[in-house]
Amino acid sequence: MKRDWLPLLLIPALMIGALPLIGSPASWVTLTVAGLAMGLMIFIMASGLTLTFGLMDVLNFGHGAFIAVGAFVAASVMLALAPWMTADSIWLNLAAIGPAVLAAMVVSGVLGLAFERVIVRPVYGQHLKQILVTTGGLIVAEQLLKVIWGPDQITLSRPTALRGAFLFGDVAIEKYRVLAVAVGLVVFAALALTLNRTRIGLLIRAGVENGEMVEALGYRIRRLFVGVFVVGSALAGLGGAMWGLYQETVTAAIGAQVAVLVFIVIIIGGLGSVGGCFVGALLVGLTANYIGFLAPKVALGSNILLMALVLLWRPQGLYPVAKR
Amino acid sequence: MAEPLLSLRGVQTHIGRYHILHGVEFDVAEGGLTMLLGRNGAGKTTTLRTIMGMWRAAAGEIRFDGRDITHLPTPDIARLGIAYVPESMAIFADLTVQENLVLAARSGPPDQKRLDWIFARFEALKRFWTLPAGLLSGGQKQMLAVARAIVEPRRLLLIDEPTKGLAPAIIANMIDAFRELKDGESTLLVVEQNFAFARQLGDSVAVMDDGRVAHQGGMAAFAADSALQQHLLGLGMGEHQ
Numbered sequence: 031m032k033r034d035w036l037p038l039l040l041i042p043a044l045m046i047g048a049l050p051l052i053g054s055p056a057s058w059v060t061l062t063v064a065g066l067a068m069g070l071m072i073f074i075m076a077s078g079l080t081l082t083f084g085l086m087d088v089l090n091f092g093h094g095a096f097i098a099v100g101a102f103v104a105a106s107v108m109l110a111l112a113p114w115m116t117a118d119s120i121w122l123n124l125a126a127i128g129p130a131v132l133a134a135m136v137v138s139g140v141l142g143l144a145f146e147r148v149i150v151r152p153v154y155g156q157h158l159k160q161i162l163v164t165t166g167g168l169i170v171a172e173q174l175l176k177v178i179w180g181p182d183q184i185t186l187s188r189p190t191a192l193r194g195a196f197l198f199g200d201v202a203i204e205k206y207r208v209l210a211v212a213v214g215l216v217v218f219a220a221l222a223l224t225l226n227r228t229r230i231g232l233l234i235r236a237g238v239e240n241g242e243m244v245e246a247l248g249y250r251i252r253r254l255f256v257g258v259f260v261v262g263s264a265l266a267g268l269g270g271a272m273w274g275l276y277q278e279t280v281t282a283a284i285g286a287q288v289a290v291l292v293f294i295v296i297i298i299g300g301l302g303s304v305g306g307c308f309v310g311a312l313l314v315g316l317t318a319n320y321i322g323f324l325a326p327k328v329a330l331g332s333n334i335l336l337m338a339l340v341l342l343w344r345p346q347g348l349y350p351v352a353k354r
Numbered sequence: 355m356a357e358p359l360l361s362l363r364g365v366q367t368h369i370g371r372y373h374i375l376h377g378v379e380f381d382v383a384e385g386g387l388t389m390l391l392g393r394n395g396a397g398k399t400t401t402l403r404t405i406m407g408m409w410r411a412a413a414g415e416i417r418f419d420g421r422d423i424t425h426l427p428t429p430d431i432a433r434l435g436i437a438y439v440p441e442s443m444a445i446f447a448d449l450t451v452q453e454n455l456v457l458a459a460r461s462g463p464p465d466q467k468r469l470d471w472i473f474a475r476f477e478a479l480k481r482f483w484t485l486p487a488g489l490l491s492g493g494q495k496q497m498l499a500v501a502r503a504i505v506e507p508r509r510l511l512l513i514d515e516p517t518k519g520l521a522p523a524i525i526a527n528m529i530d531a532f533r534e535l536k537d538g539e540s541t542l543l544v545v546e547q548n549f550a551f552a553r554q555l556g557d558s559v560a561v562m563d564d565g566r567v568a569h570q571g572g573m574a575a576f577a578a579d580s581a582l583q584q585h586l587l588g589l590g591m592g593e594h595q
């Protein structure tokens with residue numbers, strides 16, 4: 031796995047391949063940055079889900095609930111701090127975004143802990159029940175969001191400092207997208223370091239391969255799983271908050287909508303592989319933006335097509351995880 | 355007489371709807387090496403997995419060091435000082451050789467002296483120290499699986515077919531290693547198909563047949579009784595064409 035660079039090359043290949051089709055280099059740069067930003071936000075939301083599947087074979091169709099809750103919580107905090115959001119100081123803007131994002135992560139993380147206890151734990155090892163019960167959890171969560179925040183969409187505007195674009199000649203790059211890329215790369219680096227350089231990471235990687243053997247070595251895989259589940263939920267909350275700010279609207283359906291992309295990404299990447307999830311997310315983000323520009327009518331299906339192509343090439347995803 | 359380190363009484367194990375172990379009973383004396391023999395499908399692997407709690411005994415009792423471990427979770431059983439080398443080896447393919455051993459050493463980084471002792475017997479592990487374990491050859495994986503169990507001192511080693519796929523020179527090294535472990539800190543319960551290896555190494559023997567222990571006793575007596583071997587293992591002249 032460590033030596034398999036081929037899937038990584040797909041990203042530059044896709045970028046270079048899109049350039050002549052798009053024609054204008056300025057549009058190409060804008061679309062590419064947009065694609066990377068979208069991909070990295072999806073990566074943030076998907077990374078935890080792929081690990082929880084890898085560790086305990088748990089298919090959590092309710093993951094979108096954490097995304098939605100993150101978006102709503104962050105939106106509420108930002109609306110409450112509206113004066114700081116609209117202030118002309120980047121520090122005041124950040125003083126509003128920081129707590130909003132933190133609150134989103136904490137609430138989603140706590141919700142994840144409860145979700146694991148109440149909904150996932152009773153159905154360990156039973157795939158069909160997992161799908162039914164976690165989907166049910168998502169529906170309940172969506173309805174609860176409507177009860178708490180009302181049925182209407184919340185409009186959210188980005189803080190002053192994150193509006194508009196950086197201009198380089200005739201190339202425009204939205205500021206918010208640059209921030210999304212930066213946050214996504216930080217999350218990826220943190221996850222990669224944790225997985226590759228710490229003992230917990232070693233346990234997670236071993237557990238994804240063969241949890242039973244990790245237990246036979248004397249480690250409690252369930253605890254590890256709960257920890258990963260909570261961190262994954264918190265990251266989903268972070269991603270949801272970022273997505274809400276990206277769309278500048280938040281609705282109760284946001285979770286279910288984004289979750290489709292999240293599932294496509296983890297299937298493309300190979301279930302259980304964070305590296306695969308990263309590559310898959312970038313491919314999905316780029317494809318969505320390029321196709322959205324070139325052929326808006328087929329944009330919706332483009333990610334499904336991408337997934338089908340990847341699976342034709344590697345039926346287990348880009349980075350299949352060695353399983354017991 | 356001292357209580358055995360490990361004892362099984364009336365152990366019954368079901369896998370799904372199959373009833374595999376029908377009341378397994380045997381003892382493993384402390385400080386010795388007990389060989390668990392038996393034909394293919396006799397239930398040896400199932401017995402080791404049941405001791406580790408990886409299959410659950412539906413009835414009966416498993417005692418280790420004076421305590422009932424029948425219903426303990428697998429990690430707790432391991433933490434009592436029991437290490438397991440599965441028949442499938444179950445090395446972590448995406449982790450390097452080093453990472454496999456670091457993970458197996460629960461109480462801190464692996465002790466260098468002990469690593470040198472392991473390297474002296476399984477030289478390949480030193481050579482491929484930073485290679486993902488999935489790229490090792492079959493025999494090298496087997497060495498790693500054994501090394502993982504002995505990277506720290508453990509009271510009881512459960513080892514399922516350690517010689518599978520190994521060259522004779524490495525088997526000789528393994529015999530040395532097991533003898534040293536037995537004379538020092540560990541008690542061993544080893545499943546083996548290679549009877550020459552088993553008789554060289556075993557102090558005592560338990561022979562399984564169809565989910566039960568059909569014979570338990572000293573290795574010397576069993577090795578001398580070719581009629582019994584023939585009966586329980588199907589060994590002997592007649593079986594080999």
Ligand SMILES: Nc1ncnc2c1ncn2[C@@H]1O[C@H](COP(=O)(O)OP(=O)(O)OP(=O)(O)O)[C@@H](O)[C@H]1O
Pocket residue numbers: 369370372374392393394395396397398399400401441
């Ligand atoms: N996962 C399983 N599901 C169903 N039956 C199983 C399973 N594992 C083992 N068995 C059955 O249990 C019986 C005992 O198997 P076990 O692996 O314990 O035998 P063994 O003595 O280790 O054999 P071998 O020498 O071939 O390794 C066999 O009949 C086998 O078919």
Ligand SMILES: [Mg+2]
Pocket residue numbers: 398399400441514
């Ligand atoms: Mg076996």
